[in-house]
Amino acid sequence: MDRESRQFDYDYIIIGSGFGGSVSALRLSEKGYKVLVLEKGRWLKPRDFPKSNWQLKKWLWLPWLRFHGLFKLTVFRHVATLSGVGVGGGSLVYANTLPVPKA
Incomplete structure (x- = not known):
């Protein structure tokens, strides 16, 4: 070989x-x-993480809009999933939290 x-x-x-x-x-x-x-995403540096909720380009992964953020939202018929995009996958966005929605 x-x-x-x-x-x-x-x-x-x-x-x-x-x-x-x-x-x-x-x-x-x-x-x-x-x-x-x-891996679909890239290596992220501290400056790549959003500092506020208004930095949508750093939050969302929508390449066709030139948004290369951390979260990829996938919508199916009965469920939507939010996954991490980048080296580390979901661990990039995991904060050991599970918000409970209001009833």
């Missing part, structure tokens, strides 16, 4: 670097497996 073909030879490919993906990648690599992690 030549050097070129070995560059893309992985034992496992993990989609997403959130809680599940990052831990899985760590454990597999600790066992000696060659692991590739694919």
Whole structure:
């Protein structure tokens, strides 16, 4: 096998670097497996995080509007999901909180 073909030879490919993906990648690599992690988002720096609720470009992931924030809102027929976008996935936006809506 030549050097070129070995560059893309992985034992496992993990989609997403959130809680599940990052831990899985760590454990597999600790066992000696060659692991590739694919992430839609980018590495975020402290300046990339919103300082107020009005900084929508830093909050929302809507690339077609040039919003490259932390949250991707996906709406399905009976449910909407909010997920993190960036290296770290949902851990970027997880604050160990669970707001209870008013009845």
